[in-house]
Amino acid sequence: MNKSPLLFKGMISIAIFTLFAVLGMLHLGVKYSDPSFPALWYPYEIFLAVTAVALWYALLRKEIALNFSMNFNKDFFITLPIILMAILLLVYVLFTSQTLDNEKLAMFFATAVAVGIAEELIFRVAGYRVLLATGSSVKKAILLSSLLFSLFHLSNIAAGQGVEIMG
Numbered sequence: 001m002n003k004s005p006l007l008f009k010g011m012i013s014i015a016i017f018t019l020f021a022v023l024g025m026l027h028l029g030v031k032y033s034d035p036s037f038p039a040l041w042y043p044y045e046i047f048l049a050v051t052a053v054a055l056w057y058a059l060l061r062k063e064i065a066l067n068f069s070m071n072f073n074k075d076f077f078i079t080l081p082i083i084l085m086a087i088l089l090l091v092y093v094l095f096t097s098q099t100l101d102n103e104k105l106a107m108f109f110a111t112a113v114a115v116g117i118a119e120e121l122i123f124r125v126a127g128y129r130v131l132l133a134t135g136s137s138v139k140k141a142i143l144l145s146s147l148l149f150s151l152f153h154l155s156n157i158a159a160g161q162g163v164e165i166m167g
Contacts, residue, residue, distance in 0.1 A: 003134040009059040010130030013052075014148055017122045020051055022155045032156075049114040052121040064129050123149045 024044035030037050056066070094105075127145035132138065 006060075006063050006130055007134045009063075010126040010134075013055040013059055013126040014122055014152070016055060017048065017052060017118070017126075018152050018155060021048055021152070024048070025155060045114040045118070049118040052118040056121050056125055060126060060130065064125055064133060066125065119149070123152070 021044075024041075024047070028037070028040050028044070030040060056064075123145055127148050128141050131141035131144055136144070
């Protein structure tokens with residue numbers, strides 16, 4: 001079986017997704033620091049999640065099935081405290097914030113879910129799992145999909161987020 005078409009489809013999926021993200025940020029014309037950015041970016045994030053699902057369906061579904069199984073192994077229990085800390089932090093913010101309204105909360109959850117769907121489908125399925133399916137070693141697949149993930153996030157520069165904001 002020739003695996004290069006599958007690799008090509010995976011890379012095309014990542015390229016299209018990245019192009020849409022960069023064009024969306026450039027089209028908005030506002031920076032992350034602009035208070036209106038979250039409300040303006042929200043529809044784009046939903047669009048990117050739908051795009052990620054559509055790309056998987058159109059290009060990868062026959063070769064790369066989605067697997068939603070959960071293994072309760074050592075790795076799960078190592079990451080459980082991190083997940084619990086995030087949940088506890090969210091609950092703390094919800095109960096102590098005096099300026100949090102329902103609209104902002106709904107936008108936060110919808111965007112968080114949309115980001116999760118979009119990035120997981122693109123970088124875990126079209127990146128990592130396609131690389132594994134085409135014969136890459138686990139280490140190589142992890143390194144290359146991580147590199148693609150990092151390169152994708154260079155698109156943040158289009159939204160005016162420089163490195164100085166991060167640290």
